[in-house]
Amino acid sequence: MKLLTFSTLFPNAERPGHGIFVETRLRHLVASGQVEARVVAPVPWFPSSAARFGSYARFAKAPAKEVRSGIEVLHPRYPLIPKVGMTIAPWLMAQAMKPVIRKIIAQGYDFDLIDAHYFYPDGVAAMLLGRHFNKPVVITARGSDITLLPQYRLPGKMIRWAADNAAGVGTVCEALRTEMISLGVDAAKVVTLRNGVDLELFRPFAGADARAAMRAQLQIKGFTLLSVGNLAPVKGHDLTIGALQHLPDASLMIAGSGPELQRLQALARELKVDDRVRFLGPRPQSELRHYYGAADAMVLSSSREGWANVLLESMACGTPVVASKVWGTPEVVAHADAGVLMQERSAAGVAAAVQALRAASTERAATRRYAEGFSWDATTQGQLTLFRRILGKDH
Template sequence: MKLLTFSTLFPNAEKPNHGIFVETRLRYLLASGKVQSRVVAPVPWFPSAHPRFGRYAGYAKVPAVESRAGIEVQHPRYVLPPKVGMTLAPFLLAQSVKPTVRRIIDAGYDFDLIDAHYFYPDGVAAVMLGRHFNKPVVITARGTDINLIPQYPLPRTQILWAGRRAQGMITVCNALKEEIVGLGIDADRITPLRNGVDLQRFQPVDRATVRAALGMTGFTLLSVGLLEPRKAHDLIIAALPALPDTRLMIAGSGPERARLEALAQQLNVSGRVRFLGALPQTELRNYYGAADAMVLASSREGWANVLLESMACGTPVVASNVWGTPEVVAAPAAGILMAERTPQGVADAVRKLRENYPAHEATRSYAEKFSWDDTTAGQIALFDKILGEFRP
């Protein structure tokens, strides 16, 4: 079976962690030996890599073609105009990549199906491409594309248009399926296939040795994610005055860093907060394994991979009770769900976890139930069914 994997959420040489969950799922799918894929992962066009353009300069540095873990990845550019970009993005995305897709077919890779990730704009653009090239399309919904973007009328209309014309849809949790059904899509056309965790990459470490090497002392929390409002690192920082013996490490980069640093200063907890910046997964494993708990206070999550990554390293989690997270944190060995998304809610959940702290071995054992095997089998079965039914 030949796939064209299509998504703006895919790692590249400049942003190796960007959409890494899409790449990971694809790696396990390819490892089955039943699937081939070429990846088209567009990036916004930007005129220059000059430092004055800040974080946007990175887009200009992304190579046009690269190989990642033996997978060929093409990065065509698409124009995303300011202000009107969100409205026009699906059309501009589809038009920009048509020449790339045509070249892939002409070079001899006449793929069977478009495997698209993220509903808007990617899934909408993928359906446009499917109609143009006469190929079936499967769209995977991952979180914000369904739990936030449909609040805007025009994107909502386009999401419904794509959902009704795609040959299949996948959601990474049951909660997202229910939300799509609520938008007006037939439930029978939606297949929940949760993300797994890379159990080889994320494994327990020698905690005492790694803690000493990383300078961890006392009960230490780890928060992982972009420094942006949705990830709510501020709630965890604001919980520290109620947790006087607790330290916090924050792994991630983003526009909120200065505000978060100022909040830690204001609350007189800056001496107990360490900002680590963005970390590659190879380094992140050590922090997961050495921390006493990983905290995720997000306001929205489809399926938060960081939760399973932490558990796979033997470290329980404290998480907000949103969207697919209760499907991940579903046993005492996994950790605790917050009763409320507030600083007090974080503090209470941390204390509750400490009172009934699970054995690290039990947490790892819980994570081992979430291998990629079932997800891979589910994708292959769905793609086979669609290809058997599709009539060009």
């Protein structure tokens, strides 16, 4: 099978962690030997010299083309109007991608199916392109594209149109599948294809001595929490910082970057816990695994999550988690060996869950064994089954 994977959520040399979960899933799928893939990962056009665009200017630095894990990835530009272009974004994206895809086909890669990720604007644009090139489209819902965007009238209408006309719909958790069905999408069309975890990359240290050595190298002392994710309000880092007031012997490391950095630093000072909070900045997965393994618990206080990969990454390193009970997270943290779900999403609720986790004295080996049930094999097989069914029906 020849796939064209289509999504703005895909890493590039300038933003290597952006949408890495889409790349990881595709990499495992291609490794099956059953599919060939090319990637079109549209990037908003912005002049690199336009400092007034702030973070948007970073998009301009993405390469036009690169090869990642042996897969050819194109980053063609499309026009994006910040703040006011939300309703026309799918159309603008699709129009800009038509000549790109026409060239791909002309050069000999006449793909069988468009594999799109994130419903808006990506999935809607993919559906427009599928209609134009007469190709079936599968769209995978990943989180806020279904939990938040359908609340807006026009995007919601376009999301439902894309779902109704797609050959198949995937979701990364059962909670998102249920939500899609509640939006009126045919239940028979929606398949849950949960994310897995790279069990080779994310693994425990080889013994207590190795873990102690890494803790010393990372300057970690005493009971230490780790929080990983964008420094954005949805991630709830402020609640995790606030929990330190109730956990006097605990320290916190936060890995990630984003617009909330200065506010979170100010909050830590205001609460007089800044001496126990370390902002690590963004870290590549090759480094992040050491922090996971060295921490005593991973905390995720998000208000929304489709399927939080960081939870499985932590568990695969043997570190149990504390997480808020939102969307797909209870499907990830479904056993005591995995960790504890907060009873209340607040600073006090975070602290109470951390205390419960400490009292449980979960064995790190048991947490690793739990994570081993989430390899990518089942997801890869689920995708192959879905794609074969669609192509068998269409041809």
